[in-house]
Amino acid sequence: MGLIECKEVCKSFGEKVALDHVSIDIPEGRIFGLLGPNGAGKTTLIRIINRITIPNSGEVLFKGVPITQRDVEKIGYMPEERGLYRKMKVGEQAMYLAQLKGMSARDARTGLKEWFVRFGIQDWWDKKVEELSKGMAQKLQFITTVVHKPSLLILDEPFSGFDPVNADIIRKEILRLRDEGATIVLSTHNMESVEELCDEIALINKSRLVITGGVEHIRREYGNNNVELVYTDADGRHTEVLPREVDGNSTLEAYIAKGVTINSYKELMPRMNDIFIKLVTGEDAK
Amino acid sequence: MNLKTIGIIIRREYLNKVKKKSFLITTFLVPILVAGLTIGGMAVMMTTKEKTKTIAVVDRSGIVLPYLEDTETIKYVDCSGQEADSIKLRLSNLGYDGLLSIPALDTVAKTVNPDLFSTKPLGMDLTSNINNRLDKAVEDYRIASYDIEGLDEIMKAVKSDVKLHSYTVDESGKEKISEAGVYSIISMVLGIIIFMFVTMFGSMVMSAVIEEKQSRVVEVLVSSVKSTELMFGKIIGIALVALTQFLLWILLSGVIIGVAGGIMKDKLIEQADPAELAQSLGVSPDQLDTVDFTQLAGTDNDMAMALDMFHSIPIGKIIIIFLVFFLFGYLLYASLFAAIGSAVENAEDTQQLQIPLTVPLMLGYIIALYAFKAPDSSIAFWASMFPFTSPIVMIARLPFGVPGWEIAVSLGLLILTFVVCAWASAKIYKVGILMFGKKSSWKDLWKWLKQN
Numbered sequence: 001m002g003l004i005e006c007k008e009v010c011k012s013f014g015e016k017v018a019l020d021h022v023s024i025d026i027p028e029g030r031i032f033g034l035l036g037p038n039g040a041g042k043t044t045l046i047r048i049i050n051r052i053t054i055p056n057s058g059e060v061l062f063k064g065v066p067i068t069q070r071d072v073e074k075i076g077y078m079p080e081e082r083g084l085y086r087k088m089k090v091g092e093q094a095m096y097l098a099q100l101k102g103m104s105a106r107d108a109r110t111g112l113k114e115w116f117v118r119f120g121i122q123d124w125w126d127k128k129v130e131e132l133s134k135g136m137a138q139k140l141q142f143i144t145t146v147v148h149k150p151s152l153l154i155l156d157e158p159f160s161g162f163d164p165v166n167a168d169i170i171r172k173e174i175l176r177l178r179d180e181g182a183t184i185v186l187s188t189h190n191m192e193s194v195e196e197l198c199d200e201i202a203l204i205n206k207s208r209l210v211i212t213g214g215v216e217h218i219r220r221e222y223g224n225n226n227v228e229l230v231y232t233d234a235d236g237r238h239t240e241v242l243p244r245e246v247d248g249n250s251t252l253e254a255y256i257a258k259g260v261t262i263n264s265y266k267e268l269m270p271r272m273n274d275i276f277i278k279l280v281t282g283e284d285a286k
Numbered sequence: 287m288n289l290k291t292i293g294i295i296i297r298r299e300y301l302n303k304v305k306k307k308s309f310l311i312t313t314f315l316v317p318i319l320v321a322g323l324t325i326g327g328m329a330v331m332m333t334t335k336e337k338t339k340t341i342a343v344v345d346r347s348g349i350v351l352p353y354l355e356d357t358e359t360i361k362y363v364d365c366s367g368q369e370a371d372s373i374k375l376r377l378s379n380l381g382y383d384g385l386l387s388i389p390a391l392d393t394v395a396k397t398v399n400p401d402l403f404s405t406k407p408l409g410m411d412l413t414s415n416i417n418n419r420l421d422k423a424v425e426d427y428r429i430a431s432y433d434i435e436g437l438d439e440i441m442k443a444v445k446s447d448v449k450l451h452s453y454t455v456d457e458s459g460k461e462k463i464s465e466a467g468v469y470s471i472i473s474m475v476l477g478i479i480i481f482m483f484v485t486m487f488g489s490m491v492m493s494a495v496i497e498e499k500q501s502r503v504v505e506v507l508v509s510s511v512k513s514t515e516l517m518f519g520k521i522i523g524i525a526l527v528a529l530t531q532f533l534l535w536i537l538l539s540g541v542i543i544g545v546a547g548g549i550m551k552d553k554l555i556e557q558a559d560p561a562e563l564a565q566s567l568g569v570s571p572d573q574l575d576t577v578d579f580t581q582l583a584g585t586d587n588d589m590a591m592a593l594d595m596f597h598s599i600p601i602g603k604i605i606i607i608f609l610v611f612f613l614f615g616y617l618l619y620a621s622l623f624a625a626i627g628s629a630v631e632n633a634e635d636t637q638q639l640q641i642p643l644t645v646p647l648m649l650g651y652i653i654a655l656y657a658f659k660a661p662d663s664s665i666a667f668w669a670s671m672f673p674f675t676s677p678i679v680m681i682a683r684l685p686f687g688v689p690g691w692e693i694a695v696s697l698g699l700l701i702l703t704f705v706v707c708a709w710a711s712a713k714i715y716k717v718g719i720l721m722f723g724k725k726s727s728w729k730d731l732w733k734w735l736k737q738n
Contacts, residue, residue, distance in 0.1 A: 014737065050509045052720070069288070069512065077509040081722065083502030088302070099294050100510040144506070 003028040003152060003183045004049060004067075009058035011044055018044040020207040021058070026152075026185060026200075031178050033198035033215070034187040037280050040204045042187050043080065046154055049185075050077050062152075073102040076150035080157045080187075082141055084129045091125035094144050101148040108147065115143040119169070134161050142170060146177065153177060154185045159193065171197065191273040195219075201272075205280050215272070222275045230263040231255055241268065287518075291511045295519025296526065299494065303527045313531050317538035325546045339383040339412060344370040347391040347398045353423040354386075360412060362386075374403050384408055386416060396428050469685040470658040476604070477654035477682035480612050484677060485647055487528040488619040492636065494520055495627030495719070504719045513716040518708075521620045528616065604684055607693060614697070615677025618704040619643060625711035628718030629726040639728065650675030654682035661686035671696050673703035710735055 002025040011019040019041045026032045036042045047053040049060055051072055062071045084093055091112070098108035116122045119139055129137060138161045146153060158174070159167045174197065178184055186198060194201060195215065202212035211218060227248065229240045238260075242251065244267065252265060303309055338358070342365045345351045354362040363382070365373060370387040377385060384404035391398060400420060402413065429437050495517075498504040507516055626639045653675060657666040661683045670680040670688070676696045680688065717734035718726065 014733065047720075052505070052508050052513075072510065075509070077506065079502075079505040079509070081502045081505055083506075085497070085503055086501055096294070096298050097506065097510070100291060100507065141506075 002026045003063060004185075005061040005064075006045070006049070007059050007061065009045065009048060009055045009060065011041075011048060011053065011055045017207050019048070019055070019204075022204065022207075022209045023058075024202045024209060024212050026183060028183050029178065029181055030199040031174070031184045031186055031197050033194045033201035034185055034204070035189075035194065035201055035276060036204035036210075041207045042204055043156065045204065046077070046079075046156060046185070046187060049152075049154065050075060073148065074150055075152045075154060076101075076145040076148065077154045078141060078145040078156060078158060080160075084137060084141060084144075086128070086130040088129055089125070090127050090129060090132070090140060093129060094140065094147070097144040098147050101150075103148050111147045111149075112143065115147055119143065135163060135166055138162055139166065142173070146173075150182065152183050152185070154187070156187045157189070158186065159188070159190060191271065191276060194272050203276065203279055210279050218275065219269045219272065222270065222278065226268045227265065228268050229255070229265050231260040232263060233258070233260040237263070287512070287515055292515050292519045292522070295511065295516060296523040299520050299523025300526050303490070303494075303524060304530060309527070309531070313534050314538065317535050317542055321539055321542040321546060325543065339408065340381065341384045341386055341416075342373050342377075342380070342382040343386045343388070344368065344373065345386075345388045347388050349391060349427045350388050350398060350400070350420060350423045353419045353426075354416075355419075357415065360415060377403070377405050384412075391427075396431060397424050472604075472685040473658040473661070473682045474655065476608060476684065477651065477657070477678055480608070480615065480681050481647065481651040481654065481678050483528055483532070483612060484615050484619050485644075487524055487616055488623040488643075490527070491521055491524050491620040492623040492627035492640075493633060494524065495624050495715070496630060496633055496636070499628065499719055499722075500631055508719065513719065514712045517621070517624050517712055517715050521617065521624060524620065525613065525616060528612075607684060608681055610697065611677045611681055611700070614700045614704050618673065618677075618700065618707055619647070621704070621708040621711040625714040625718065625731065628715040629721070629731055631722065635725060639726075639731075642728070646674035647678075650678035654678045657682040658686075661688075667692075671699060673700045676700055713737075 004024075004026040006022060006024045009019050009022045010017075022041070022045060024045075034042050034045070044053060048055050049067070051067065051069060060067045062068075062074075088096070094112050095105065095108050098112060099105060103111065113122070116125065121136070121139065124132070124136070124140070129140070132140065142158070145155070153174075155174070158170060162170060171193070174184060174186075186194070188194060198215050200212070200214050201218065203210040211222075213221075226241045227244055229242060229251070231238055231240075248265065252262065255262060338361055340361045340363060342363050343351060343354060345364070345366050351364060351366070356362055365385075370385065373380060373382070373385050374387070377383075383406075384402055386400060386402050388398050388400040398420065402408070402416065429441055434440075498507065504516075511519075622643055623640075626636060626643070629639060630636050650669060653665060653669040657663075657669075657679055660666060666679060666683055669675040670683050670692070673696075677700065680693065680696050714731050714734050717737060718731070721730075721734075724730075
């Protein structure tokens with residue numbers, strides 16, 4: 001049983017169908033990638049989990065029971081279209097958002113100070129938000145999303161707006177939060193970070209769920225998996241890509257018999273990027 | 287609805303607005319301005335006495351001169367022997383402020399064609415004074431020309447001198463002095479205040495909604511609280527801002543007028559001749575300091591009547607009804623303004639969407655200005671029942687006395703309309719705040735309303 005289970009969720013806006021019987025299971029304590037091209041229905045699904053939007057049919061279970069408004073306090077959401085009150089002071093703003101998530105003023109202050117110290121931004125407290133650079137504002141936004149220790153963290157394109165150094169800081173924080181037990185839903189177009197961070201994914205295309213499951217499993221299952229053989233003979237070093245279907249042992253024996261030195265023999269995992277394109281367009285990326 | 291969350295939203299909205307410079311400026315500047323204008327005007331009226339003007343008169347008709355009596359501010363000098371043109375050119379050299387030149391009598395039309403020349407404009411009082419005297423001279427000349435015996439006496443007897451005293455009578459038969467003028471002023475002021483407040487704070491709600499949408503903080507907010515909580519938190523927070531401002535205005539105006547009044551009183555004593563003042567108050571000069579100057583008002587008959595009239599107006603009742611109508615009028619318009627704000631991404635796009643709201647507001651304002659002339663006319667009556675104009679018009683009618691059932695019906699309709707509009711606005715708002723990238727029209731708003 002996952003922390004969040006979506007069961008046959010449907011949502012349409014007028015004529016337009018945004019989600020068509022989507023069922024996904026987000027396991028507890030994992031990083032779950034929510035993938036799909038623009039307009040596929042990811043944001044709608046996230047908003048339904050957040051109770052911003054109410055589905056036409058189907059249901060969302062939180063720890064096995066239908067989700068309620070109170071459970072929203074246990075969710076931290078950083079939307080793709082995010083922002084802060086520009087004229088408000090950093091500290092006041094963070095306190096406000098934390099209190100809206102049900103924290104007491106005292107807990108909010110302690111929690112925020114901790115995070116401010118962790119990110120080395122203690123002296124921002126009395127600055128106005130409009131004085132912050134985009135990257136600084138993103139850091140503050142991340143803090144306001146996680147300060148109430150949510151058991152579910154939904155991050156929509158969390159790395160956009162960050163330079164590589166800060167993106168790495170956020171990446172490490174996400175992993176740390178996962179290790180501390182939080183469940184994280186990551187919606188992103190950055191397939192490298194999916195490969196690196198996600199344990200499981202769901203791919204939505206044209207309002208429907210295309211595939212869901214473990215990243216390793218999907219990478220093996222989909223795409224034209226090949227093996228790569230590197231060997232050295234009298235002419236020097238060679239790399240050969242062979243179809244996986246061939247029997248590894250006999251291939252190697254054949255090469256060894258030729259008197260070459262085997263350097264490496266490994267399975268080539270398809271990149272998530274290629275799987276994404278293949279599943280969405282129905283064509284091979286290469 | 288979660289009251290705790292709404293409380294947090296109200297608090298932020300309220301503090302955020304109250305701490306703004308623009309709020310502080312309007313709150314403190316407006317009463318100072320109003321008080322300044324009032325006191326300044328009074329001070330000017332009390333202290334400035336028109337300098338005496340000397341007018342040279344060349345009367346060729348021979349009928350006007352006897353009517354030109356000197357007053358405190360005008361002195362007439364008979365220069366009939368001289369040439370008008372030569373005086374005209376040397377007015378200031380001769381020490382005259384003006385020249386009244388009256389050519390020979392027009393015996394056919396039985397009138398004169400006078401001209402008044404001056405180097406500087408002479409002011410309304412003076413010209414109307416001269417005009418009155420000329421009229422009188424010509425009138426008398428015409429009467430005399432009929433050659434009817436005793437006509438002078440007849441005309442004097444005919445001349446009417448009626449002063450209308452108006453009273454309102456309540457059921458016990460008690461008479462109260464009533465004066466339409468005082469009611470009109472109160473009615474107009476109340477109408478303007480309620481129009482101003484509803485417009486000002488209604489659009490403040492709208493800009494607050496737009497701000498959240500524009501800065502994209504709104505999606506973060508609605509992931510924590512329900513959109514209805516957010517909307518009503520905002521509306522209530524700004525209502526409290528309005529009440530705070532209103533209260534501060536009343537307090538500050540009172541303080542300023544009190545303080546300034548005190549200063550003026552001292553000034554008056556300084557300037558006045560103690561002996562004369564003491565005589566007029568019936569005390570000896572050394573007792574002056576002990577005189578309570580508020581009693582002075584009582585000695586002045588007009589002032590006493592005005593005060594009496596104010597007492598005859600049920601101020602407490604008016605304030606309560608004013609607050610109730612203001613509150614629901616504001617709530618009605620603020621919820622609609624919130625719905626409009628949710629549909630746009632920047633303030634410039636609101637122009638067109640706002641029209642259905644600003645038109646009834648303006649209409650209410652115009653009818654309210656009319657209502658103080660004819661508080662019981664049918665247009666004023668119906669406008670004070672129609673919920674989109676009733677807050678303004680009913681308040682404007684109030685000082686003239688409105689039957690209780692009319693107030694009850696009007697208020698009932700207003701509250702009912704508010705409930706319906708707030709429900710619809712909340713639905714529109716919910717969809718609107720998450721709509722980006724497209725300019726919305728009333729058609730879209732209608733679609734959103736039906737959508738969920």
